[in-house]
Amino acid sequence: MKKIKIGIIGGTGGIGRWFAQYFQKEGLEVWVSGRRSGPDLPTMARECPVVIVSVPIAATLSVIEQIGPLMPEEALLTDFTSLKAEPVRAMLRASSCEVIGLHPLFGPEAKTLAGHNVVVCPARSRKWLPFVLDLFRKGRARIIETTPEKHDEWMAQVQVLNHLNTIAMGLALKRSGFQLAELLPVATPAFEAKVEWMKKIFGPNAGLYAQIITHNPFVEDVFENYQESLRELKKWIRRRDDEGLRKRIEQAGLFPAVRMKEE
Amino acid sequence: MKKIKIGIIGGTGGIGRWFAQYFQKEGLEVWVSGRRSGPDLPTMARECPVVIVSVPIAATLSVIEQIGPLMPEEALLTDFTSLKAEPVRAMLRASSCEVIGLHPLFGPEAKTLAGHNVVVCPARSRKWLPFVLDLFRKGRARIIETTPEKHDEWMAQVQVLNHLNTIAMGLALKRSGFQLAELLPVATPAFEAKVEWMKKIFGPNAGLYAQIITHNPFVEDVFENYQESLRELKKWIRRRDDEGLRKRIEQAGLFPAVRMKEE
Numbered sequence: 001m002k003k004i005k006i007g008i009i010g011g012t013g014g015i016g017r018w019f020a021q022y023f024q025k026e027g028l029e030v031w032v033s034g035r036r037s038g039p040d041l042p043t044m045a046r047e048c049p050v051v052i053v054s055v056p057i058a059a060t061l062s063v064i065e066q067i068g069p070l071m072p073e074e075a076l077l078t079d080f081t082s083l084k085a086e087p088v089r090a091m092l093r094a095s096s097c098e099v100i101g102l103h104p105l106f107g108p109e110a111k112t113l114a115g116h117n118v119v120v121c122p123a124r125s126r127k128w129l130p131f132v133l134d135l136f137r138k139g140r141a142r143i144i145e146t147t148p149e150k151h152d153e154w155m156a157q158v159q160v161l162n163h164l165n166t167i168a169m170g171l172a173l174k175r176s177g178f179q180l181a182e183l184l185p186v187a188t189p190a191f192e193a194k195v196e197w198m199k200k201i202f203g204p205n206a207g208l209y210a211q212i213i214t215h216n217p218f219v220e221d222v223f224e225n226y227q228e229s230l231r232e233l234k235k236w237i238r239r240r241d242d243e244g245l246r247k248r249i250e251q252a253g254l255f256p257a258v259r260m261k262e263e
Numbered sequence: 264m265k266k267i268k269i270g271i272i273g274g275t276g277g278i279g280r281w282f283a284q285y286f287q288k289e290g291l292e293v294w295v296s297g298r299r300s301g302p303d304l305p306t307m308a309r310e311c312p313v314v315i316v317s318v319p320i321a322a323t324l325s326v327i328e329q330i331g332p333l334m335p336e337e338a339l340l341t342d343f344t345s346l347k348a349e350p351v352r353a354m355l356r357a358s359s360c361e362v363i364g365l366h367p368l369f370g371p372e373a374k375t376l377a378g379h380n381v382v383v384c385p386a387r388s389r390k391w392l393p394f395v396l397d398l399f400r401k402g403r404a405r406i407i408e409t410t411p412e413k414h415d416e417w418m419a420q421v422q423v424l425n426h427l428n429t430i431a432m433g434l435a436l437k438r439s440g441f442q443l444a445e446l447l448p449v450a451t452p453a454f455e456a457k458v459e460w461m462k463k464i465f466g467p468n469a470g471l472y473a474q475i476i477t478h479n480p481f482v483e484d485v486f487e488n489y490q491e492s493l494r495e496l497k498k499w500i501r502r503r504d505d506e507g508l509r510k511r512i513e514q515a516g517l518f519p520a521v522r523m524k525e526e
Contacts (some may be wrong), residue, residue, distance in 0.1 A: 004435055013446060017427075022518060024270040037495075051372075057505075058505060061303065072397055077466070099393035100375070101361060105305070105449060105450065105451045107451075107452075110452075111350075114450055116452075117448060117450060117451075119449060134277050136344040141431065142313070142448065144448055144449055146449075153450075154445075154449045156391070156439075157436060157446055158442050158449055158450055158451055158454045159438055159451065161432060161435055161436060161439070162432070162451070162454050162457055163426060163453075164496065165431065165432040165435075165457065166267055166453075167492075167496065167512060168428065168493055168496065169424060169428040169489075170309045170489075170490045170512075170515060171491075171492035171495065171496070171511075171515060172424055172428075172485070172488040172489040172516050173420060173517065174515045174517060175425060175488040175491060175492060176419075176420055176424070176484075176485070176488055178417075178420050180517065180518070182417075183417060183420055183421055185380060185405065185407055186368060186380055186382060186407050186409075186417045186418075186421055187368065187380060187421055188368045188369060188370075188380075188421055188422065188425070189369055189370075189373075189379075189461055190425055190426075190463075191421045191422070191425050191428075193460070194425055194428070194460075196455075197453060197456070197468075199511065199517075199518055200453075202512055202513075202515060202519075203518060204519040205513040206509045206513050207506075207509040209512070210505040210506070210508035210509035210512065211505045211509075212503040213508065214499065214500060214504060214508055215499070215503070215505065219500055219503075220500065220501075222439070223496070223497065223500050225435040225439055226431060226432075226435040227493060227495065227497075228435075229430075229431050229434035229435045229438060230431055230489065230490060230493060231429065232434065233430065233434070233486070234486065234490075236477065236479060237386075237476070237482055237486050238430075238483075239482065240354060240477045240478070240482075241477060241479040242320075242321060242470070242473040242474045242476070242478065243470075244470045245476065245477055246470040246473035246474075248434075249352055249430060249433075249465055249469040249472070249473065250465075250469050251466065252433060252434060252437045253437075253467060254306070254433050254436065254437060254461060255443070255462055255465055255466060256441065256463075257463075261305070262323060
């Protein structure tokens with residue numbers, strides 16, 4: 001039986017490289033192209049019946065517009081972008097082949113696929129969907145099928161809110177004038193954990209997070225909610241009112257199970 | 264040799280109970296009093312040469328004012344409060360005995376003392392300081408000696424900023440209308456980790472965190488820094504400017520080592 005060839009555009013770094021290794025272990029033939037290495041796009045489209053676009057968000061649309069028209073009708077064009085609505089629309093527009101949007105919800109530091117979430121957005125899919133699902137299921141990923149629009153709405157909370165939260169803390173810390181070297185010897189486990197997340201976002205991949213945030217169609221709503229929350233908090237802090245603050249936190253009822261146990 | 268008796272006021276719950284067990288294992292006799300159980304304060308002061316106040320922040324000053332005058336001059340009065348300036352001042356004022364402020368920088372979920380940070384603020388100490396240091400060193404805690412004022416300044420970042428950050432995210436999430444049950448199947452490891460911290464603060468101990476925040480003398484500065492950071496972020500988000508946001512994150516230079524590696 002002939003091995004299926006998978007082409008990964010952007011497969012020399014980050015999550016693209018991670019999956020290149022994973023697919024190889026799963027018995028597929030993987031062709032990888034980076035910005036300055038590997039086969040060119042016409043070769044990828046001609047040789048690989050499945051092509052994955054795994055490049056930075058800001059470059060995704062342009063790569064899709066180049067590869068899309070080159071893909072034969074019976075092929076599958078897919079992408080690993082952290083956003084789905086715009087890339088999937090672009091893939092449908094640029095190609096006549098099958099189109100499935102994908103988003104592996106983890107970074108290249110993951111050891112295995114097991115237990116990690118992967119969002120699958122079938123857009124124009126016939127024969128390739130079972131193949132894709134099977135490929136992720138083999139590694140025991142948890143698959144969530146949804147629309148590109150719903151995906152982006154979820155990611156506004158899961159990624160945009162979360163990263164904005166980490167950046168806000170980092171910038172406020174910077175503004176305090178304290179160096180981390182001074183604070184780490186008096187850190188709590190919670191503070192240390194936050195510092196680890198800050199280290200990720202304030203590190204060499206800052207551009208990735210900046211794109212995840214600014215390109216999400218719901219970013220302004222998320223930011224508005226965040227500012228509103230701060231406005232609310234201000235009241236209790238100004239009054240030094242710990243009882244008021246406690247009640248506000250409890251009333252949020254974020255974890256109903258915990259609350260019920262208490263009542 | 265007679266065992267040294269340590270009295271813990273508030274030793275029936277939280278970190279007080281944790282240390283009651285730790286001290287017992289270290290060969291000390293521990294007397295514990297809760298709100299509705301254990302010996303009364305005059306008995307504690309008479310029987311225990313070392314008394315630790317480990318009650319909620321809002322109750323600390325009143326307990327210190329009651330126990331302080333009962334303590335014999337050769338005894339040690341100390342506390343585990345998450346703030347140090349006010350409790351230490353109160354202990355000095357209320358007693359004529361030795362006074363050392365303490366803050367174990369971890370919660371009762373810790374398995375051992377090893378590697379955890381403990382702040383020690385000697386205020387009026389002669390013979391008892393070596394005993395106290397030794398007690399924590401035996402369990403391989405990392406000890407940081409400082410003034411109560413410096414402690415509170417550090418905790419404004421380590422605890423107040425950190426908890427405000429977690430609460431801000433929780434309230435913004437609430438405001439989004441999404442339930443955690445819907446988001447967890449599409450969570451990233453980073454989001455899951457944040458949810459775990461939210462669970463702690465939005466749980467039964469919300470009052471503890473509300474007190475740590477509102478009683479810290481530097482809370483308004485922290486909040487001001489936080490709001491300023493958001494105001495800054497707003498600019499890049501409004502303009503959907505990922506390059507601007509990336510540069511801002513990188514310019515913060517929170518982790519100089521990481522930056523140097525990149526250059």
